[in-house]
Amino acid sequence: MAYPVNPAVLQTDIVEHGSTFDHAILDFSASIICQPLPLEKLLTGLELHRYPDSESTAFKSAAAGFTGLKVENILPGSGSSEIFLYLALAYINNESRVGALEPAYGEYRRVTQLAGGTCLTFKLAENNDFKIDLQLLQEWVERERIDVFFLTNPNNPTGQLLKQDDLLQLLAEFPRVLFIIDLAYHDYTGEKLDYRRLTADNVFLVHSLTKNCGLAGLRCGFTSSTAENIMNLNRIRLPWNLNSLAQAAGCWVLENHALCLRKVSELKQEADSLRNFIAGSGYSTIASQTDYFLVKCENPDFIASELLKRGIKVRNTASQGLPGYLRITVKEPEQNLIFRQRWLEICVEIGCNQSLRLNCDKNKIR
Numbered sequence: 001m002a003y004p005v006n007p008a009v010l011q012t013d014i015v016e017h018g019s020t021f022d023h024a025i026l027d028f029s030a031s032i033i034c035q036p037l038p039l040e041k042l043l044t045g046l047e048l049h050r051y052p053d054s055e056s057t058a059f060k061s062a063a064a065g066f067t068g069l070k071v072e073n074i075l076p077g078s079g080s081s082e083i084f085l086y087l088a089l090a091y092i093n094n095e096s097r098v099g100a101l102e103p104a105y106g107e108y109r110r111v112t113q114l115a116g117g118t119c120l121t122f123k124l125a126e127n128n129d130f131k132i133d134l135q136l137l138q139e140w141v142e143r144e145r146i147d148v149f150f151l152t153n154p155n156n157p158t159g160q161l162l163k164q165d166d167l168l169q170l171l172a173e174f175p176r177v178l179f180i181i182d183l184a185y186h187d188y189t190g191e192k193l194d195y196r197r198l199t200a201d202n203v204f205l206v207h208s209l210t211k212n213c214g215l216a217g218l219r220c221g222f223t224s225s226t227a228e229n230i231m232n233l234n235r236i237r238l239p240w241n242l243n244s245l246a247q248a249a250g251c252w253v254l255e256n257h258a259l260c261l262r263k264v265s266e267l268k269q270e271a272d273s274l275r276n277f278i279a280g281s282g283y284s285t286i287a288s289q290t291d292y293f294l295v296k297c298e299n300p301d302f303i304a305s306e307l308l309k310r311g312i313k314v315r316n317t318a319s320q321g322l323p324g325y326l327r328i329t330v331k332e333p334e335q336n337l338i339f340r341q342r343w344l345e346i347c348v349e350i351g352c353n354q355s356l357r358l359n360c361d362k363n364k365i366r
């Protein structure tokens with residue numbers, strides 16, 4: 001019999017993330033840019049047999065420069081996932097009522113379970129294209145007596161953004177609620193955030209550098225808040241939590257952020273174009289502020305498996321609490337062209353629109 005474990009562990013879902021490592025599959029399920037790094041330069045002088053700088057000093061300076069905050073306002077993380085765990089350990093206990101959007105990213109629920117808290121969700125309305133209705137959200141936070149709220153902005157998988165003024169209003173309205181604002185996809189929106197105005201006792205901003213800056217494999221991110229909040233979180237942080245190469249690459253992407261932003265904006269345009277194309281094939285889609293968007297399908301499993309047979313992986317959002325939809329994340333233009341062709345083949349095969357046959361020939365990839 002297994003050794004008795006902390007009961008909260010048994011309540012916690014096991015991590016499920018569906019990355020594919022098969023290069024024959026085009027992965028339209030994950031949002032990641034491919035920003036080439038000057039690896040030789042970054043590796044020069046890195047002594048990989050030695051421990052990394054446990055304080056990530058240079059990386060914190062780069063993050064402070066990037067946000068216009070001070071190094072005391074920055075805590076590094078091996079991706080934002082590590083930071084969510086630290087935040088849950090620091091601020092959630094078995095009396096906590098923890099809010100999140102529905103649908104949303106699943107890690108908030110997992111870290112809440114692990115810390116013994118209760119996760120409650122604010123359901124986004126399909127008939128409002130899953131937009132975040134500020135008034136309704138505020139009423140809900142009040143009614144449900146929420147202590148901690150995880151807000152993905154823009155949200156995954158819906159791609160909807162709560163603009164900075166609305167966000168500031170929400171944060172000011174509930175000074176006793178701790179807001180953890182996940183900015184993993186914010187670069188796609190083109191909105192310029194004023195990080196100083198967003199620094200408050202009841203707010204942690206979580207900045208991932210994995211998707212928008214292409215460091216998913218290296219694992220890198222940070223959170224920003226008031227110096228006192230960061231000092232408390234630092235008590236939990238593991239020593240050497242950012243490896244040496246992640247620290248060097250993190251500095252580089254923050255100092256060369258304009259390059260990443262250019263890629264991000266190209267992908268956003270690709271997403272708009274692919275979404276229009278899919279809408280033109282007779283499917284209803286939801287406009288998004290990011291490089292992914294939702295497609296409503298009667299049978300998402302069937303379409304996903306037909307695409308997979310043709311070498312394309314997409315995400316069925318049922319796993320995120322939204323049945324009846326696929327989430328499609330665009331890739332580079334040539335890959336998006338292949339996607340169009342495969343999509344049309346399926347449309348023709350299931351006879352959803354006979355006039356597509358013509359389009360299908362036009363889009364043929366050889």
Ligand SMILES: Cc1ncc(COP(=O)(O)O)c(C=O)c1O
Nearest residue numbers: 079080081105152156184208210
């Ligand atoms: C909304 C959201 N936040 C955070 C993450 C994880 O980011 P990181 O790679 O920085 O841990 C994901 C990953 O899919 C995500 O969708």
